[in-house]
Each structure stands twice: as C-alpha cells, then as structure tokens.
Amino acid sequence: MSGEPRRLLPSPTERLVFREMTEDDLDRMAALLGDPEVMAFYPAPKTRAESAEWIARMQESYREHGHGLWIIETHDADFVGDCGLTWQSANGVPVLEVGYHVRREMQRRGYATEAARACVELAAREFAPTLLTAIIHPANDASRGVAENLGMSHVGDDHAHPWIVRTVMGMQVPPA
Template sequence: MNEDVLVTDRLALRQMTLTDVDHLMTIFTDPEAMVHYPGTKSETETKKWIQWQLGLYQQTGAGLWIVEDKETKTFLGQCGLVPQHVEGKDEVEIGYLFARHAWGNGYATEAASACRDFAINDLGQKRLISLIAPLNYPSIRVAERIGMTKEKRILTWGKEILVYSLCDSS
C-alpha cells in the first residue's frame, strides 16, 4: 500500500498509482467539476495524467497527490505541487481539484494548507502560486484562505487566468 505523503487532521495525501484511474474519473468525467478546465478527460487521458504525476514525483519530489479521508480512505480529490511555466518563469503551483461529493467541507483548504507548509518547510520554496479561472470562486476562496493574494491576470492556455501568489518572507 502506498504510504501517506502528508497527513492532516482529517485527510491523508498519498502518491497516485494507476489503480486510481476510476477515482480520478469521478472528477474528470464530471462536466460540473471540470467546468473551469478545457474539458473532461477520457480513461486514456486520465492514465496519461497519472503517468505525468509519477514522473513529477521522481523529478521534483512532489506532484498532485490523491486526497483521502484519513479514517475511511474514501477518495475525495487531488491536491499538490505542480511545476508551471508562467510568463517565462518557472513557478510552483498549489493545485487542487475535488470530487463533487467532497465539495463544501473545507477539504481543499485543509489539503492546500498542508501542501503550502510542505512546499515552504520541506522543499524550501519561497514563492507559491495558484492559477485560477476568473469565475472559479470556490478555488479563489481556497487560495485566499491559505494566505494567497491576487497578483495579476495572464493569458495562458488560450484564456484569461488569475495568478494568486504567496511569498514566504521567513
């Protein structure tokens, strides 16, 4: 069994495996959950997504992790640290995407907070970002709750995206 990367009061975050395809498909095939993304994903695209994460774990020591209820091991979503190239600069993004059944429980904020702390305390990151669609108000609220502020609007992926950021001054 995959050991947990991060643990919070209610959540366990662990590395993805190819056995997580069905879990991720509950998000990736849900048009409402994917409304702020280019579109839903097929099973083949989901497998490629997992392979990308497995590569990130090897290359960077991080990536998006599966988020589960710590007690029941119920799949809730994914959250983690993703390298992004924004306006010519390499950045580290805190990304999060949860299954609809998990919305409204504070799981994204709890998981994103753990990822923020891991990035700063364990990986030595001084700056973190989140890239958020302008109308994705729940994601904006999560970014704000973990201490991020809106920095700017950029054009990427063929659309306007908000860059939220947090700089560690310690």
Template structure:
C-alpha cells in the same frame, strides 16, 4: 507513499491504480467546468503518467487526497507551471463534487502550502485560477494567498494568486 496529513486528510502519491478514482472527477462536467474538457480513461492514465514524471523530475506533483477513513475525496498537490517564462510551483486542487463545501480543498491546499514552504524550501507558491472560479479563489485566499496579477495561459485569462516566505 504518504506525503502529508492534516486533521482529517492524508495526501499520498498517485499510482496507476487510481484511474477509476480520478475518473469520478474527470468525467464530471461540473467538476471539470474550468478545465478544457472532461477526460477519458485513457487521458486519465496519461494524467497519472504526467504526475509520476513530476514526482521523478521535481519531487512533487499532484497527490491523492483521502479522508483518514480511506474515502477518496480528490487530488491536490504542487506542480510546475511556466509563468512569464520561468518555472514556478503551483498548488493545484480538484475534488469530487459530493465532497465540495466541506473544507477539504482548503485543508489539503494548506497542507501542500506547508509542505512546499517548509519541506521543499520553496520561497513562493502560486495558484492559477480562472477568473470566474470563485470557489478556487476562496481556497487560495483561505490559505493565505493573495491576488498577484492576471496572465494569458491556456488561451485564456488566468489569475495568479501567490504566497511567499517573509
């Protein structure tokens, strides 16, 4: 099911048939540099099941991002994260390396921001970014987020970027 679209992209719900598409990203050590490790096919299936659970429980999750010609370029969406003991909603994104530096992450994240604030009515959205991940920081800044604070999560320092209504 289509969730959102932008000038060049469509964001749709993930399905079990997306395993091989996602493995293009998850098996790439460069694309996964800021994650604990690359993922196997079985771990990718678990990721999809986690995402499908988020759709049911929260009405949001990571979505498949495709160009309007159907080319898979990545995943982007809104996922629940615990920060300082409360559930907040994060715009997360991860793209196929050959599609980096084309503005797709910013375009998809912007569509997610609009969806979260306007369709879901969230008052605030965050992005959790490793301090050394300059490209992800640029995406957050480009969609109007600003640095909020640094936290400890996943056994490391993480920067919180956020955008709020009003």
C-alpha cells in the same frame, strides 16, 4: 544511486492523508476528472484515457521533482480528490503552484483548504523562501476562495495561455 530526488509528501491533516497516485486509482481519477462540474473551467472533462495520462504525468513528476498532485483521502480511505505541488509557468516564468480537485459530493466541507494548507507547510519545509501560486480561471470562485483561505492575494495575470487570461494568486512562503 538513482539520482532521483527525494520523494516528498505533505503531513496528514485532521481529516486527510496524502499518497502518491498509481494506476490502481484510474477508476477514481477518471470519475473525478470526467465530471463536467469538476472540470467546468477546463477545456473539457477528461476521458478515461486522458485520466490515465494524468496519472502517468504525476508519476513522472514524482520521479523528476519528488512532488506532484497527490491523492487525498479520508483516514477511512474514502477518496476525496487530488491536491499537491507542481511546477507551472506564468508568463513564461516557472512557478511553484498548489493545485486541487475535490469530487463533487465532498465539496464545500473545507477539504481543499485543509489539504492545500498541508501543501503550504511542505513548501515552507522544502522550498522556502518561495513564491507559491495558484493559477486560476478568472471565473473560478471556488478555486479563488481556497487561495484566499491560504492567505494568497492577486499577484498578476498570466497572458501566456492561448485563450484566457488567467488570474495568478500568490503568497511568499517563509521557511518553517
């Protein structure tokens, strides 16, 4: 027995499937996280080496928690981005967060909302009742739009971040 948690995965949606990230995704993830528009609300776009670290962190999260950000792709295996559930900290308190990044050419087609809804359903099956959050740069309207589509509302502000006050969107997820 390894003692590692059961590996979770959201159910496929009408247009998307989820899978764990591997080293083979480095080209795709480096293109996504290296795009200055996709990373506009991060300190800087990620280098290829930082994208490799991102993948390694997600693999560590799968092993430690059973979940993380997963690759989202179409049923034809076209890369869309990543989306998933991670543990984050808001004002020093651990919270479950749904996160998402969609490559520029695929944005504004409802993919982030569709993928995030599958993550809410997973949270309802595995973690409910729970608070589910999306911790967002205050100027990130697209991210806030996804959170609002999920039914989240502004539940507070995170003052623990070194240089910005982040908006904490959240919703109570009842058991499925």
